[in-house]
Amino acid sequence: MxxxxxxxxxxxxxxxxxxxxxxxxxxxxxxxxxxxxxxxxxxxxxxxxxxxxxxxxxxxxxxxxxxxxxxxxxxxxxxxxxxxxxxxxxxxxxxxxxxxxxxxxxxxxxxxxxxxxxxxxxFGVVYEPKSYTGELPPGQEDDTEIVNGSCHCGEVTYAAKVKSVEDVKPQSNGSALLSHGILVLPLKNDIQFRMNETNVREYTTKDGLTKVMFCRTCGVPAQAQSPSENNSVLLNLRTLDVEGLDEKWCMNI
Ligand SMILES: [Zn+2]
Ligand SMILES: [Zn+2]
CATH class of the missing domain: 2.170.150.70 (Metal Binding Protein, Guanine Nucleotide Exchange Factor; Chain A)
Known part of the structure; x- marks a missing residue:
């Protein structure tokens, strides 16, 4: 050709x-x-x-x-x-x-x-989700659940509070944050990260609208932020280790 x-x-x-x-x-x-x-x-x-x-x-x-x-x-x-x-x-x-x-x-x-x-x-070795050992997000209620996730290598782990696992759905249509592949799950104070600051890096997109945080070891982007909204986290739903969510969202959007 x-x-x-x-x-x-x-x-x-x-x-x-x-x-x-x-x-x-x-x-x-x-x-x-x-x-x-x-x-x-x-x-x-x-x-x-x-x-x-x-x-x-x-x-x-x-x-x-x-x-x-x-x-x-x-x-x-x-x-x-x-x-x-x-x-x-x-x-x-x-x-x-x-x-x-x-x-x-x-x-x-x-x-x-x-x-x-x-x-x-x-194929290959079955992936074991990395365990999170930090504090839980504040304000547990009866009708909330804690879900865990991480980058691939485990340098970045987190616990997030959600209404219910069934309720977890991405906000973006898949094209937002396209270059980094982030599927946005917006959270406010409902998340605690555990990571060494030297093992993550932040990159602000040229339009200044988005700051992406990724693991320096494995390159997985765990979250993004809008610099104008410091207290809200745009969690990358793809990094959640919840059985079923991968097939439900990650393979389809
Ligand atoms: Zn990593
Ligand atoms: Zn580059």
Missing amino acids: KDNNDATFQGGCLCGAYKFQVKNLEAGWQPRRCNCAICRKKGALWVPPPSQDDFIILKDDGNLKSYTFDAKVWSHEFCETCGVNVKVSARGSGWPMAVNLRALDEAEKLYSREWNKIGGKA
Whole structure:
């Protein structure tokens, strides 16, 4: 197949430290959404380049950080400055790999594509949710429940107070905070985080409207904030470890 513009896509992280191009995607290509814990928490939508030659690095400031776990087969690579999850590679080889649709230019248009679901959860080591050992959010009532969640590596854990698990639903339509894959669950004082401040990083989007907090080890964005509303947290619903919520929301939005 020869190169043509319809089949070529540019992408990169939000801060501009890393830029790439993917070529020769077939007409009607579909991204893949995997239900394993790391892909779910990142909200990744994977787009595999047809061959190694179809992935071209346009700019690399050396900001990409690799996260591996368990058998360390896969390297999940995110920008250390802005937290955008850019790609996944077979560790050490750079191939096979896929780029994250969320890092492509015009991701907001591409997001409406149908995606294929893949069942990575059934392979490899079963993910054990990380336990939260801090204080609980204040003001427990009979009609509230505590739910726990974390980034993937466990550097960031939290307990959140919700009306009921059945009541948990995202506020955004999926396109808000698109680059970071955050599915917004707004909370006020109903959450307690446990983390070492040096292990998280904040990135304010260029429009100044959103501050995203992500884990510096695994790159999972746990929450966002609107700088004008300091007491409200936009929790990333994808980071909740509640059986069933992953299939209900995370695979579908
Ligand atoms: Zn960046
Ligand atoms: Zn982490």
